[in-house]
Amino acid sequence: MEKRQLEGAVIAKVKEVISAIMNAKHVDEVVCALHSIAALLFPLDSSLISGSIEECYRDKVLGVKIPSVEERHDWWDAFYRGVGFPTLARFLLLDVAPNWLGCFPISAQKHAYDVFFSHGLVSEVVQILVPFLQQNGSDGLDVSAVISNSERLLVLCLLENYGMLQLAREFGDPSKSKGFTNERIRPAVSRVAQIVASIPDKARMNTLTLLSSQYPPFALLGLDIICVFFKQIIAQLLSLAEERDTSLLENVDALDEMDKNGALLFVGEMFSRISRRGFADLLSSELVPRVLRLVKKCLSSSNHSSTKGLLESNPDFMCWSIIMEAIRDPYTMERISEHILHQLATHHADDVQAYWVLWLLFHRNFKVQASIRSMFVDKFLLWKVFPITCLKWILQFAVHECPPGNSLSGYNRPRFSNIVERLVTTWSKKEFVQTAPIEQQACILFHCANSLKNMQEKDGYIL
Template identity: 40%
Template sequence: MDIKYLDLLLILCLLENKGVGQIVAEFMFLNKHNDGVLNPDRTTFISRLAQLLASVPDKARMGASSALTASSFFKSVVSQLLVRAEEAAIESSANKEFNEQDALSSVLLFVGEVLSRVSRRGSTGILVAELIPMIRNHLQRCVAPDCKTIIPDMIKHVPQSQFWFNVVEALRDQHSIERLTEEMLRQLASHHLNDEEVYWILWTLFNQSIMHIAVMRAMFIDKFLLWKTFPLCCLRWILHYAVFEFPPNSVAEAQMRRPSNFLVTLQSLVTVWSKKEFVQSYSVEQQAYITAAIGLCLENMSKEELEMNRDVLNCILQGVSC
């Protein structure tokens, strides 16, 4: 068969006829007629299928249709995956005969494998550009029109949330997760969203994994505070989500409730900041970033709290005297 016709067949099957979404539907069908538990053979098959799908732009011939370029192809693939996976979550929620998590196991594995490969091929920006409007639409779906604030139960009670709660963890590749998270923060900053909406986006996508995967928490608290630099709005979002652990303008913020890791994180920041080597070891941009992080943390402490935490206060005084 002429290569040109193979290209057209790929475009017709995978893109125009939403073939990627149909693959997700097939996995749901298989789960309904099996126990839903992933066995090694099924896991290997799904991984290889994801690899084949993600490699399509790599194998496109010179002069092939623009629909097979990485930017166009991955945009369509990611969109189909996210839309169909949400639908699968609704279907699994409606079927009371089997465990919801098992019902989505193959779907989540396939989605995670494809998204990881898309990210590793340098198309994280495309992935995130498709993900942001969908997660925003999902959160709007969770909130009644007459309700001004979100609480966790509102999100938990919507069937599609089961997909969003698990999608980041489904990537399994920590490097891809980190790239996705960093790109998402930067794109969210360009959307000029309010702090509360971003908090719930982060909560929905990361809360399930950050609670029991140490490397996920370390990504936010160590890498994103001490080793990376983001716009100031992103820094606020990181602190509210991973350190303060409450949304902006919430009751918890008003009452200044302290999560257990708040003082640990603040102590870590001021310890780095107070050392004489801080100025020599960090770029000016990083110095300003860490200083801003400390300032935002202190802004959420009363004078009495600060005086009670002598280690933090001593480090601040030591840093000022350097």
């Protein structure tokens, strides 16, 4: 069947199903109508549905013609890429959910209703479902039923079915997404990421839902706001690196080539939006233990002189650098970097472990992006207040550029001198001494002393 003919057949089938449901007098008629189109789209076992409906309707379910695998793929493609899914989905949410879904047997709900959302194109599913979290009442519509059902389906699709992984893979493989070209991929990624990140803002606060920005059990205990939704989607996206997902490894040899990798664009966009909603600390708290665990494993299996080569040659480690490169928003990068340093201190990382964690996450960015070098050397050394332990790590990674205990083979006296001069100049300013907090002054003093010490050890150079 040609593409245009197939699109017409899909639309005709959707109209037929909607008409049958609108004229239905019994819930099993609704189930049969939905099954008739579901069987064209998904590899269903009709017996799972027929066993839950009255006998007079079973032959209708079991008698549905099952298409071939290729035909089913074509139907699925035309349904989700065209107007078929949005049309049927809105009817399912606004009509079937409040009027019929409560009467569905469990197996019928799963295989003849939920399946349209749980086995669909996730980028299309979220764009349909999320607006219904704020559905307004009209013409006697049971708004509560519509919203509750939309919340349930979002939890099913994004959390229980690992929908964030599916989204990243959809964008990483344009053949699975809605015909995205390189020019269209970034706007599409941004739009979907914005919709997903807005879910906690739209979810009802007075319900026990995993979608809200403050999960009620934590709120009742008086704990800090913990966004369970963001925590789970962060874990899903980080698992792409843990599992060395191939979608992360396409077109990553150069930063400009990474713009062609939809999976990375989506990961970076999601992390930026999560951070800008105030959850950079949550992101870092999920990231650091994973990377620190890998670094400890690497250090325990090699002598320290070969650590760099082992990290560079192992794809398990490369993915973490790529994840950080995906973050293009300077504000997000700065906030995450700050929290990474604090998380390393919280996890009691030693100097060697901390250096290699920072190297693994930032060395590619640090090498090619002046903004990242400036963030560490200027902002973090001159303007941010960190614990002394963190300051040592910043100096080791961003200034010395070698692991603790190694000779400064890459020592650059002009650059060292420039950094020390800037530190001393800042520290000696009267307005700085008068206005800066004691902690900030202590930071600058520590930097000056530590830098001078290293310069003296190297060649006796004194300012």
